[in-house]
Amino acid sequence: DIVMTQSPDSLAVSLGERATINCKSSQSLFSSFNNKNHLAWYQQKPRQPPKLLIYWASTRESGVPDRFSGSGSGTDFTLTISSLQAEDVAVYYCQQYNNIPYTFGQGTKLEIK
Amino acid sequence: QVQLQQSGPGLVKPSQTLSLTCVISGDSVSSNSAAWNWIRQSPSGGLEWLGRTYYRSKWYNDYAASVKSRITFNPDTSKNQFSLQLNSVTPEDTAVYFCARVAATTGSFVNWGRGTLVTVSS
Numbered sequence: 718d719i720v721m722t723q724s725p726d727s728l729a730v731s732l733g734e735r736a737t738i739n740c741k742s743s744q745s746l747f748s749s750f751n752n753k754n755h756l757a758w759y760q761q762k763p764r765q766p767p768k769l770l771i772y773w774a775s776t777r778e779s780g781v782p783d784r785f786s787g788s789g790s791g792t793d794f795t796l797t798i799s800s801l802q803a804e805d806v807a808v809y810y811c812q813q814y815n816n817i818p819y820t821f822g823q824g825t826k827l828e829i830k
Numbered sequence: 831q832v833q834l835q836q837s838g839p840g841l842v843k844p845s846q847t848l849s850l851t852c853v854i855s856g857d858s859v860s861s862n863s864a865a866w867n868w869i870r871q872s873p874s875g876g877l878e879w880l881g882r883t884y885y886r887s888k889w890y891n892d893y894a895a896s897v898k899s900r901i902t903f904n905p906d907t908s909k910n911q912f913s914l915q916l917n918s919v920t921p922e923d924t925a926v927y928f929c930a931r932v933a934a935t936t937g938s939f940v941n942w943g944r945g946t947l948v949t950v951s952s
Contacts, residue, residue, distance in 0.1 A: 757938035766928050766942035767877070773937065810877060814937050818894045819867075821877040 719744050719813050723822035729830040736798040738825045740811035745791045746774070748815055755815035758787055758796045760807045761824075767810060771796065803829065832856035834929050836943040842923075842950050848916040852929030852943055859905045859912055860885040863934040866905065866912045870925040871945070878925075882932070883912055919950045 720743040730736040746754045754774035759767035769778045771787035774794055784799045798805055806829060811822040838850035850868075857864055865884035871877050881893035883903040893901050900917045916923060927948055931941040 753937075755937055757936075759939070766930075766945050767939070768942075769936070769938055769940050772940075776936075778936070778940070808875065812877075812938065814932075817892050819879040821879070824875055824877075 718818055719746075719816055719820050721811055721813055721820050721822040723809075723811060723825050725825060726823070727826040727828065729828045730798075730801045731830045732803065733800050734830075736801050736805070736827055738796045738809050738811075738827070740789075740794045740796070740822050742792045742794075742813055744816070746794075746813050746815045747791055754790050754794070755813060756787075756789070756794050757812045757814065758785075759810045759812065760805075761810065762807045770809075798827075801827075801829070832931055832941045834931065834941055834943040836927075836929055836946050838927075838946055838948070840947055840949060842919050842948060843952050844920055844950055845918055848919050848923065848927075848948055848950075849913065850927055850929070850946055850948070851911055851913045853909070853911040854931075855910075857931065858907075859910050860907050862886060865932040866903075867930045867932060867939065868903070868914045869928045869930055869939070871928070872925050880914070880916075921950050924948065924950045 722741045724739045746756050756774040758771040761767040775787045786797050808824045833855045835853045842848045865882045867882040868880040883891050902915045905912045926945045928945045929943040930939040933940045
């Protein structure tokens with residue numbers, strides 16, 4: 718199974734500042750079949766299901782604010798929130814879908830400093 | 831807009847069978863461009879993919895190794911839904927269970943059910 722490791726486990730950022738979450742996979746998530754990285758990012762707020770933010774490592778899902786961006790390739794990926802808003806407080810997960818079984822990172826808890 | 835409506839009991843006794851259903855609106859369980867998944871979230875927050883069912887001229891199922899011997903998915907085209915059965919449950923199966931749709935365009939879980947907390951306890 719592909720192991721997904723996020724860092725840090727928790728993060729406190731001031732409103733309006735940049736937040737960066739990293740995700741590392743134990744195997745490359747790049748597929749030569751479609752030339753894409755099979756990596757997604759989700760945001761989860763309490764008592765809600767995860768919400769898809771980013772897929773194919775860098776494509777923003779419809780309706781997601783443009784302060785959210787994804788980058789990276791191969792085994793190293795980053796989710797960046799360019800200017801933190803109060804409503805961004807949540808737990809963020811990365812997930813690989815290059816191989817079955819699909820696997821998730823352990824989550825990063827983002828709070829306001 | 832695709833919506834997933836989950837139903838099923840919130841309490842199951844040890845050694846019994848956990849059964850959940852996910853009713854689909856806005857898409858078809860037999861769509862050739864979607865896959866239908868079950869995911870659970872432990873009380874500590876970790877997300878675990880349990881498996882998927884999908885139709886590509888015939889039905890396919892993939893299951894996580896951790897539950898493969900105990901799990902069954904049943905798509906029902908007449909009701910446009912899919913279900914999860916997990917046999918011989920233990921307290922370690924206590925979790926929030928989500929159904930989720932993968933769309934071929936995104937490859938990822940684009941639609942989720944609201945989740946069902948299932949507690950395994952006598």
